Amino acid sequence: MTAKIAYAGVEVGTELPAQTFPVTRATLVQYAGASGDFNPIHWNERFAKEVGLPDVIAHGMFTMAEAIRVVTDWAGDPGAVVEYGVRFTRPVVVPDDDKGAVIEVSGKVAAKLDDNTVRVDLTATSAGQKVLGASRAVVRLA
Amino acid sequence: MALDQSFVGRTYPPTEPYEVGREKIREFAEAVGDANPAYTDTEAAKALGHPDVIAPPTFVFAITFKAAGQVIADPQLGLDYSRVVHGDQKFAYKRPVRAGDRLTVTSTIETIRTMAGNDILDVRGEVHDQNGEHVVTAWTKLVARAAEEA
Numbered sequence: 001m002t003a004k005i006a007y008a009g010v011e012v013g014t015e016l017p018a019q020t021f022p023v024t025r026a027t028l029v030q031y032a033g034a035s036g037d038f039n040p041i042h043w044n045e046r047f048a049k050e051v052g053l054p055d056v057i058a059h060g061m062f063t064m065a066e067a068i069r070v071v072t073d074w075a076g077d078p079g080a081v082v083e084y085g086v087r088f089t090r091p092v093v094v095p096d097d098d099k100g101a102v103i104e105v106s107g108k109v110a111a112k113l114d115d116n117t118v119r120v121d122l123t124a125t126s127a128g129q130k131v132l133g134a135s136r137a138v139v140r141l142a
Numbered sequence: 143m144a145l146d147q148s149f150v151g152r153t154y155p156p157t158e159p160y161e162v163g164r165e166k167i168r169e170f171a172e173a174v175g176d177a178n179p180a181y182t183d184t185e186a187a188k189a190l191g192h193p194d195v196i197a198p199p200t201f202v203f204a205i206t207f208k209a210a211g212q213v214i215a216d217p218q219l220g221l222d223y224s225r226v227v228h229g230d231q232k233f234a235y236k237r238p239v240r241a242g243d244r245l246t247v248t249s250t251i252e253t254i255r256t257m258a259g260n261d262i263l264d265v266r267g268e269v270h271d272q273n274g275e276h277v278v279t280a281w282t283k284l285v286a287r288a289a290e291e292a
Contacts, residue, residue: 002190021175032175036204060228065174065200077190078180078238081199084234085281104176125165131211 007116007141016074017109021066023058023092024100031062041142045096057091059073062120063103063131067124070107071137080140082117087133101126107137116141144256145263149219152251153270154212159244160205167197167241174198187240195199196238202245205229206267206280209247213265214284219251222286223265229262229283236276247252252281 004108037059040047048056064086072078096100103126110121122135164182171181177185180196187195214223239245253263267280 008213027173030173034170036208061200061231063172064231065198068199069174069176072176072178078178078199079190079192079196081235081238083232083234084199085230085234087230088228113263 002077003139003141005074005081005141007112007118010109010112010118010141012109012111014072014109016109018069018106019070019073021069021103021105022100023062023094023103024098025056025094025096027100028056028058028062028094031059032103035059035061036050037061053091053093055093055095056063056093056100058103060088061089063088063092063124063126066103067122067132067135068104068137069104070122073118074107075139075141081137082140083138084136086122086124086135087131088131090126090131092131096124103131110136145219145254145261146253147219149216149251150211150254152208154216154249156246156248156270157205157212159246160208160245162165162196162197162239162241162245164241167195167201170201171198192238192240194241198235199235199238200231202233202239202269202278202280205245205280206247206249206269209249209267210265210282210284212248213251213263221261225286225289226284227283227287230281231283232281234279236278239269239277243277245269245277259276261286266289 040097105124107120107122111119117140124132247267250266252266255262263284265282269278
């Protein structure tokens with residue numbers, strides 16, 4: 001593991017560069033194929049509405065995959081991630097238009113732990129609402 | 143209907159090995175729009191100290207969730223999958239998954255709870271490689287929403 005960020009150089013409260021991730025229906029179709037999750041709530045509006053959703057929603061695991069990029073892009077080495085967990089609190093609703101939805105992710109060092117690791121707390125929102133809760137990663141720094 | 147508490151602690155047989163392909167990793171990285179070269183360029187991965195390209199952190203979910211399907215589909219447990227939503231997900235990594243890994247998953251039911259008519263099931267998946275070395279543990283919380291009154 002070769003993180004490009006030095007443990008000594010971060011403090012509790014250090015902010016990671018925030019990122020925004022666009023999501024369209026095409027993104028969800030591509031993710032369905034790559035992940036093998038073909039649940040129709042992620043691509044079929046008729047089905048999604050039948051089961052009580054406002055519209056097609058993004059895969060929770062897609063949102064989880066995007067959120068950790070704030071950590072892996074910062075650390076440089078994705079293999080430096082030691083732990084990663086989230087709670088799926090609210091769906092990312094993806095309308096059938098040219099814009100789709102946007103997931104905004106920010107992160108902050110919440111604790112310095114043993115063995116050159118730090119805990120990063122992530123915040124992920126879409127349309128102004130938090131979509132992940134208790135979203136935390138532990139990452140080993142240089 | 144409340145699930146049978148006697149299933150807590152039950153461990154299912156390990157899955158058949160899943161071979162992690164470099165093109166599958168590339169496909170996944172492209173699908174999440176992640177251009178980190180550690181996923182696609184062997185030399186870049188080696189420069190970071192990995193023997194081959196590695197997979198994004200959440201890649202392994204496809205494998206552990208398929209394994210959790212043994213639990214979900216267990217007729218004796220009687221979970222109504224049509225009502226299941228994904229509550230929480232957590233991973234603890236010993237090392238990143240990489241191309242060429244042959245991974246097996248052993249799933250265990252950790253807890254079963256009922257809250258407000260919802261059945262809540264925690265499944266732990268232990269992922270090992272072809273050498274029997276531990277790679278990652280995945281915890282998946284599944285929530286089967288209460289059936290609506292007819």
